[in-house]
Amino acid sequence: MLNILENEPLSKYTTFHIGGPAKHLVIVKNIEELREALEWAKNNQKKYFILGGGSNLFFSDAGYDGLIIKSAFADIIIEETEAIVSAGMPLLLAVKRLAEAGFKGLENFAGIPGTIGGAVCGNAGAYGSSMSEVVLKAEILITEDYHIEQVKKEWFEFGYRKSKLKYWKDKNKPIILRVWLSLEKGDKEELLARVKEVMEKRKEKEPKGFCAGCAFKNIKGDVVAGLLEKFDFTLEERERFGSRKAIPTAWFIDNAGLRGRKIGGAYIAEEHANYIMNDGSATADHVLQLISFVKQRVRDKFGVQLEEEIQIIL
Ligand SMILES: Cc1cc2nc3c(=O)[nH]c(=O)nc-3n(C[C@H](O)[C@H](O)[C@H](O)COP(=O)(O)OP(=O)(O)OC[C@H]3O[C@@H](n4cnc5c(N)ncnc54)[C@H](O)[C@@H]3O)c2cc1C
Structure with a gap:
């Protein structure tokens, strides 16, 4: 049973701490809950918006007259040359888990707030690296009929701090469920040291x-x-x-x-x-x-x- 909150202040869900109330807001922890939430929005003729960590956006003072779906599914599977990461996983957690497992590729993203889904949507990046360099493919939910598709990296049409999802105009924006990241073996201690170094650099320069x-x-x-x-x-x-x-x-x-x-x-x-x-x-x-x-x-x-x-x- 979904726990749909009403008149929930959106300032609580963004790093900017700005935004009026969401008419409805739900936190979904798996694909079934996500489908249920979309079904609820459809049946109640509500628009919806998919929210990650809320670190790249803000809502208007009037709030959002629809359903905010906050994605909170956060698993990671690490294989030989790739990792499969759920969209709701905090980016920093993925960076740390991969460094600890001795896989390199994500260290420069240490300290970027938000989730994997948000990072892919906006092609987040830092220190000369961007997400598009490590994404291999993704699993997305097509929201018209709730079927799941696997799409290659090219589908996203990545550009500087954008993918085609970031400025999606149509109301049925697909939802990223899982992302496959390409990995290379590295030295665990060196990777953890790099993660620490990047975090410290950011701390120094970030307001x-x-x-x-x-x-x-x-x-x-x-x-x-x-x-x-x-x-x-x-x-x-x-x-x-x-x-x-x-x-x-x-x-x-x-x-x-x-x-x-x-x-x-x-x-x-x-x-x-x-x-x-x-x-x-x-x-x-x-x-x-x-x-x-x-x-x-x-x-x-x-x-x-x-x-x-x-x-x-x-
Ligand atoms: C202090 C600070 C420092 C930052 N530094 C950097 C930086 O160095 N580099 C950088 O690139 N960014 C930076 N950012 C911006 C932000 O952290 C990134 O853009 C981040 O990747 C956004 O992720 P999020 O989960 O918070 O996305 P949100 O802000 O929640 O959402 C952003 C977009 O992604 C979409 N989205 C989220 N999840 C999904 C999903 N599962 N499926 C489909 N669409 C989805 C949303 O609908 C929205 O359009 C910084 C932000 C802060 C506050």
């Missing part, structure tokens, strides 16, 4: 407080060379950003003079200008206003159009 990670995507690709020519980068920045073909968005926000800028309870972090923080009193509206203000200022000053990395669920 402390409520947020949803980087607010905007970095600037990548062919435009980079022109921007490096045009604006006042140091020689060191020119070389570093030029060789990576990427300019951190924090540079533009910072050089537009927006570090620390605040609207209501939402502010740009002093430690890292691409983080929008909630001081505990921010509403979704404050964040939306700040996003819009930053985009306008950066566009006016540098002619650069920023794109949100965080998702706003209305």
Whole structure:
């Protein structure tokens, strides 16, 4: 029997601690419960949204007029050259379990909050690695008729911090159930040391407080060379950003003079200008206003159009 909660504050379920109430919310621990929840939504003519760790998004102040399905299935099977991980498993837990078992490939993701499902959906990444490099295939639930399909990595159409699932428009978004990750044997002690090192690095540079990670995507690709020519980068920045073909968005926000800028309870972090923080009193509206203000200022000053990395669920 499903335990469907009513008028559940969504601020409790996101790392941003923002969002009004979900009309209905259910935590599902297995595929049967997931099917049951979808059936309930269909019978009650409710839209649904699948939530992982809630670390890459925020909900509007009005909340969500439908069913939030929080996926909490979290198993891992480790085989010779691959691991099969359930979508609801926290990414950090998978990273640690694999390092402890002496398998490498996930260490650079240590410290990224959220679940495997969320990480695949948004092609999460850090330190030059992204999920798409380790995903082999996945099992997804087709929500029109609840049948399960296996899809290859190509199905996701991975790009920089996105897959086709992240911006799925149709109401019947498929749900990731399990993901096959490719593995290589490594030295357990070295892998655990790398996990620790990555976690410590993140701790040093990440702003402390409520947020949803980087607010905007970095600037990548062919435009980079022109921007490096045009604006006042140091020689060191020119070389570093030029060789990576990427300019951190924090540079533009910072050089537009927006570090620390605040609207209501939402502010740009002093430690890292691409983080929008909630001081505990921010509403979704404050964040939306700040996003819009930053985009306008950066566009006016540098002619650069920023794109949100965080998702706003209305
Ligand atoms: C402090 C902090 C640091 C961060 N650092 C990084 C970083 O270094 N790199 C990075 O890439 N991100 C980073 N993030 C952002 C975030 O942690 C990642 O994007 C993460 O992978 C999101 O996972 P989640 O489970 O929280 O997804 P959610 O935020 O819950 O959901 C994100 C999207 O995934 C979808 N989704 C979730 N599960 C499923 C499923 N089973 N099937 C289908 N769709 C699903 C949701 O519907 C939604 O569209 C950071 C966030 C914070 C708060």
